[in-house]
Amino acid sequence: ITTYALTMTPLALSMxxxxxxxxxxxxxxxxxxxxxxxxxxIVALSVPFFGLVMSLVGSFLTMFVAYILPCACFxxxxxxxxxxxxxxxxxxxxxxxxCCAGVGTYxxxxxxxxxxx
Numbered sequence: 001i002t003t004y005a006l007t008m009t010p011l012a013l014s015m016x017x018x019x020x021x022x023x024x025x026x027x028x029x030x031x032x033x034x035x036x037x038x039x040x041x042i043v044a045l046s047v048p049f050f051g052l053v054m055s056l057v058g059s060f061l062t063m064f065v066a067y068i069l070p071c072a073c074f075x076x077x078x079x080x081x082x083x084x085x086x087x088x089x090x091x092x093x094x095x096x097x098x099c100c101a102g103v104g105t106y107x108x109x110x111x112x113x114x115x116x117x
Contacts, residue, residue: 003058004040012036052112059104067097 012033019028044050071090075082082090 003062008033008036008040049112049115052108052115056105056108056112059108060101063097063101063104068094068101071097 015032015036016024016029019032047053071093075087075090
């Protein structure tokens with residue numbers, strides 16, 4: 001549930017910025033966010049295997065965003081000042097993240113294939 005809120009917040013904030021300044025009231029923001037939630041509910045109910053597709057996207061992208069990219073960016077930005085311990089720890093986190101992303105992606109794909117049979 002928290003992942004939903006994290007992914008919808010930037011979209012909601014972007015949509016709120018499109019409102020004219022005199023229309024950015026609490027009631028309009030609540031209506032806009034409710035419309036976003038309802039639209040995602042309609043998509044979830046109308047697309048078959050929506051949960052499986054979201055688990056595929058989540059298992060693949062969440063590992064990259066949460067574990068792999070931060071370590072890779074840390075190493076790229078501070079490549080000259082990091083210690084061997086930090087490099088080792090970052091490489092370990094990247095490898096574990098890649099393994100988990102691979103297992104999660106494989107699991108999601110296999111479930112999607114099973115539902116098509």
